[in-house]
Amino acid sequence: MREAIAAHVHDGDTVAIEGFTHCISFAAGHEIIRQRRRNLTLARMTPDLIYDQMVAAGCAKKLIFSWLGNPGVGSLHAIRRRTEPAALAAGEVLLEIEEYSHHGMVGRYVAGAHRLPFYPLRSYSESDLPTVNPLIRQVESPYGDGKIWAVPPLNPDVAIIHAQRADEEGNVQAWGLLGCQKEAAFAAKRVIAVVEEIVPVSVVRADPNRTIIPGLVVDAVVHEPYGAHPSYVQGAYDRDNAFYREWDTISRDAAATEAWLQEWVYGVPDRAAYVAKFGAEYFTRLTPMSAPSGSVDYGDYR
Amino acid sequence: MREAIAAHVHDGDTVAIEGFTHCISFAAGHEIIRQRRRNLTLARMTPDLIYDQMVAAGCAKKLIFSWLGNPGVGSLHAIRRRTEPAALAAGEVLLEIEEYSHHGMVGRYVAGAHRLPFYPLRSYSESDLPTVNPLIRQVESPYGDGKIWAVPPLNPDVAIIHAQRADEEGNVQAWGLLGCQKEAAFAAKRVIAVVEEIVPVSVVRADPNRTIIPGLVVDAVVHEPYGAHPSYVQGAYDRDNAFYREWDTISRDAAATEAWLQEWVYGVPDRAAYVAKFGAEYFTRLTPMSAPSGSVDYGDYR
């Protein structure tokens, strides 16, 4: 991970650590914090705790998003301290905000991935969102049936995608919530794939419909067990809802937040140490029972 | 199948029997011929033998397509006899033709499925296609980066989709080539799902990422083993390439074509009889050896 971040994430980059609740690469976010990247534009549908932590650590100058909260819990307090003037600390400046709806954010990645100048969608009519975001515009249908709304392509400098498994070439397979992992990866200039398990290519080739991102678009593959914690990985470990709740308390206080970063991010060299610090028993409690998909037959055609 | 076609396919309908080489519902096409539907507009990326047969049987007044050939073999002769004035039989009229490229046809289904007024794509520049198809138009990007091409939505009256399996509710799972089965189904007003196997809902629920079409959009589920022959079903049976070659000979001659329809379509009451007429041994030769996908774990979260 250290090498992947050093090589592919630079100050001032637009970074998309995607994954909708599921498969959020906290390991990559923490390494970016440790490497003290600055002036990043952070894009995510749901900034979640990882961007709250990266903002608290001073990595970000701008946020591009569609829903800014702690899912199931409440607010992202570190980000609120950088968006509400009354809460702004001395010497701090407000974060730049570029805001869409979920469909709009998905559409931005799709347009970027398909090399389209815009993505048309049915949203935003009579909403105030276009008035505060001039990038949300209308486009005239060439079939005489009026106007529809559009969002521009988003092509991050780097997309960071967590998944269950990949082979050495970076052919990524995932199941469970797919979010916009595929679209973000194809839209990005560089892609870091972080996986729970590196598997032989034969495992990938046994089920080609399960592949969401081909090695073709992947620049670095990182093997990082529990790399998505406190987010989760379907079939591997559960979402650490207790920590999501705990973060609500920690993040309300700037000093407590800084102390947490010192202990759990700066204080550990890498994700392996982070996992060890929790202790194996901690993750055992987050491990689900088995629910196998069953196997299908592709047929051997000679 | 008889009931499904009787209930959902009417004279003058726009019908999309989709499936790219893979999972083409010949069983449905033959039943439409037996029920003597007329003036159909037949939409498919690749009309393939099934539309050649339906055109020969007099079901069609118009074709919407992107590649008009016998894949790997050559021409669709029955259709050519209805598109080349010199070959037109006495009393016959030329078929109406509405022609796109592959990406354009896919885009038409996507726009229909997403309820969009148009689908933008990078194709057609400097091609003569827009000059012969006025529905291929340009749209101006609202971001000042010029024009791009567009195709209009296609919402068939009925889409007919073949797949490996579905449950009683019509939740369809498929693997192998996916073509634009999902997009055509969501775009259509009515959907007939034809499957090799009806499975308990528990099989579907065991691997939800494998579901391509939810029962939500399906109006009829038909259990029709070998229903895609001479096309194929990944893992179940091979493409009958010998028949695709044989059709080249049959279809060059109108009388031979009619004789074939009499024997293999009008001459059998249903697909089961068609399969029996070939004999079990015939399909044994088309059955591949096993190539299992392997199972993944979704995890049981309580």
Added chain:
Amino acid sequence: MSETKPASRNELMVVAAARALQGKRVCFVGVGLPNIAVNLAKRTVAPQMELVYEAGVFGAKPSRLPLSIGDPTIVTGSIATVSMHDLFGLYLQGGRIDVGFLGGAQIDKYGNLNTTVIGDYAAPKTRLPGSGGACEIAINAKEIMVIMRQSTRSFVKELDFRTSPGHLGGAVDAAALRREQGWGGSGPSVVVTDLAVYGFDADGEMSLRSIHPGATLDEVKGSIGWELRVPAEVPETPAPTVEELRLIREELDPTGAYV
């Protein structure tokens, strides 16, 4: 059977919302109170109802109460788990959703909702989560139901920000706008609060439909920031049945996390 403890106001809100779902087929659902209302409806007035979760899940069969909209328990055992592109494009915008549930920090008398900011957008007093899928749900779901607690802070004359459109300047213009802009839905139909149930009149303005047991008309009017439209006859919301309360207390929210 032991005496049943009387219904709390949250329980009254959840039961009223569940009953409003009678006969609905496909419901787009979020977590929290809407999730409990929907699951109560499935066990009572709408057994056939199918649930679509914003995270990309159709036909979920959660074996525990999900904390977040993207909990793994909604994936395992679901009918279909799809990308966000398919969820918002094929399912929602494609017109497959009968009812969408929305809430918000502010609502006005036309059912417009604010989930973005309190105060000025550029320098907010309180920064809220924003739209998420709310804006496109408001436009594309065939019908919108709103669940939120009412107070003069949440039921306001003027929204600080209009995140999700309701009936706009009244149903007449709204209907025209919806047609010409190709909206999939007809906007908000029901608002359920901890005190009462509201509908919308032909002109798109919110109007009182019933008052929950234990609440008074003064209390209702006193916690709304505009001159509420009140019909001559205002019935009392039918009280929850023993079975409805049992389902909420024993099956849907045993720990009382939400209700």
Added chain:
Amino acid sequence: MSETKPASRNELMVVAAARALQGKRVCFVGVGLPNIAVNLAKRTVAPQMELVYEAGVFGAKPSRLPLSIGDPTIVTGSIATVSMHDLFGLYLQGGRIDVGFLGGAQIDKYGNLNTTVIGDYAAPKTRLPGSGGACEIAINAKEIMVIMRQSTRSFVKELDFRTSPGHLGGAVDAAALRREQGWGGSGPSVVVTDLAVYGFDADGEMSLRSIHPGATLDEVKGSIGWELRVPAEVPETPAPTVEELRLIREELDPTGAYV
């Protein structure tokens, strides 16, 4: 080792096409001759090359020679099998394809191709398959290679129909057009026939590069419908090696179905 039978003209065509793929990474491939050329290249000059099949397959590992572009043998054991929407949107239009192979019934001196009709479109003499993916491949693949047998019927002054654009009215306008219309590719680079290999000069006009062993300049010029541009020096196409011929005859097309 026994004497090797001399190369046929189809074999010369396939070998020349394979060699043109030296160093290419991602190739969009159809069936028939291009498929054999590409697989020959993978075994010789371009072992690292990845194959994308139009049907929706990346990293195919066919264990038999596919008759159709959608043969099940290209799916089983592939790296990724995706929808046509993803294939044409993410892979092709997304700019991931280095080389696309095209052929046609007619080609002109700028590399424009006709796969639609011979004669008038509305009343064709011969109805051909049409574009398929050819039009968007011509526009979005970074580079286009053409394989087709040459004759005065196929190498024509005027196309009956322009299905897939080449260098249009010469590279100067073409380049400008490609920029302003945001084309992903730079158009045709190589044309390989049964008689010769052609490239394109700076102005976008086709020009002779080499003549296959056994073919003559008169024969080449005699089977082209325009005044062919011929440089002062025209080398002979290097003859196929024994190994290249062995691969074609024993591994890639043992039954001689294509070559």
